[in-house]
């Protein structure tokens with residue numbers, strides 16, 4: 882199995898089925914415990930705490946780099962000392978492999 886961090890997102894503009902709940906549950910095993918699968922299986926969500934605003938923004942900038950490189954973009958809430966992040970694939974109204982690839986790459990970022 883190729884690890885998620887070694888995979889690249891594929892452009893998605895619809896036309897594929899979202900991952901089933903059991904497919905999503907299986908991919909969750911490759912992510913860190915910070916990621917939670919929504920009860921409806923349509924998104925994944927994580928929250929981190931940081932020392933201050935600057936550290937949160939530094940993390941979010943690294944996430945922006947991943948989003949740009951993969952052309953797949955999280956929904957973000959960021960403020961003093963925290964960041965909350967949701968991935969889903971808007972084009973299909975649910976989860977795709979792209980969401981898990983990006984979440985794994987976020988997991989691999991250094992944390993300060």
Ligand SMILES: C[C@H](O)[C@H](O)[C@H]1CNC2=NC(N)=NC(=O)C2=N1
Nearest residue numbers: 892893952953954969970971972
């Ligand atoms: C072609 C390109 O992959 C799409 O426009 C992308 C861009 N980023 C995206 N990000 C997310 N989260 N969902 C999408 O459906 C999506 N679509």
